Amino acid sequence: MAVSALPVDQRVIDIDSRRFASIEKALVELITNSDDSYSRLEHAGPLISDKIIISYERHQNGALLTVCDHAEGMSFPQIHAVLSYGGAHSQMARGEAGGRGFFGRGLKQAIYGLGYGWIESVQAGMLSRVDLFRAEDGQYLFEDWDQDRPAEAQDYSRLGIPLDSNGTRVHIVVDNPQTNIPYFASLVTAITNNIY
Numbered sequence: 001m002a003v004s005a006l007p008v009d010q011r012v013i014d015i016d017s018r019r020f021a022s023i024e025k026a027l028v029e030l031i032t033n034s035d036d037s038y039s040r041l042e043h044a045g046p047l048i049s050d051k052i053i054i055s056y057e058r059h060q061n062g063a064l065l066t067v068c069d070h071a072e073g074m075s076f077p078q079i080h081a082v083l084s085y086g087g088a089h090s091q092m093a094r095g096e097a098g099g100r101g102f103f104g105r106g107l108k109q110a111i112y113g114l115g116y117g118w119i120e121s122v123q124a125g126m127l128s129r130v131d132l133f134r135a136e137d138g139q140y141l142f143e144d145w146d147q148d149r150p151a152e153a154q155d156y157s158r159l160g161i162p163l164d165s166n167g168t169r170v171h172i173v174v175d176n177p178q179t180n181i182p183y184f185a186s187l188v189t190a191i192t193n194n195i196y
């Protein structure tokens, strides 16, 4: 087990995550990240898939929201880079066109804003996973499971990523009592029915 504190100023991530404590902002952020990844892939050639799959499971005391794509995926070092605050990994920070992210203040804040969760990503046959959660004292922590490992057939089927594809699935456990769950459910239903 390698649980570490997020390599960012804890007060700053706290402020940022509160700003992201809304279903709309979190979903827009995750869909935008997936869409950005597809658009980078498009420049390289035809896509295996262009799907962004949103799932929503209602639970007694909250919900599980997932957003999955079959785009670039992230390597173990890349997934680590996402954890550092607004680092050089951010497309916008590098001044590249096409990225619409918010200076690297997106993915982790979307998760922390709604509760806690984990990111699983497959790239070049390797599976990386990072869990984001908070300590009892409120500290922002992550667990990286020490290293990546070869992705097995059951990982691809569990994640909903086609064999031989790369991709990312973000899981958010929505436990923030300020989040309006019934509204959240109807919003996700509307999005999944009409757009994706």
Ligand SMILES: Nc1ncnc2c1ncn2[C@@H]1O[C@H](COP(=O)(O)OP(=O)(O)O)[C@@H](O)[C@H]1O
Residues within 6 Å of the ligand: 029, 033, 034, 037, 069, 071, 072, 073, 074, 082, 089, 090, 091, 092, 099, 100, 101, 102, 103, 104, 105, 106, 107, 108, 168
């Ligand atoms: N679904 C995804 N597929 C591939 N890479 C991703 C995905 N989501 C995030 N990333 C990578 O993580 C980086 C950080 O994401 P994020 O924290 O949302 O900041 P930003 O979108 O501003 O770059 C992105 O720039 C991208 O390189």
Ligand SMILES: [Mg+2]
Residues within 6 Å of the ligand: 029, 032, 033, 100, 101, 102, 104, 105, 106, 107
């Ligand atoms: Mg982003």
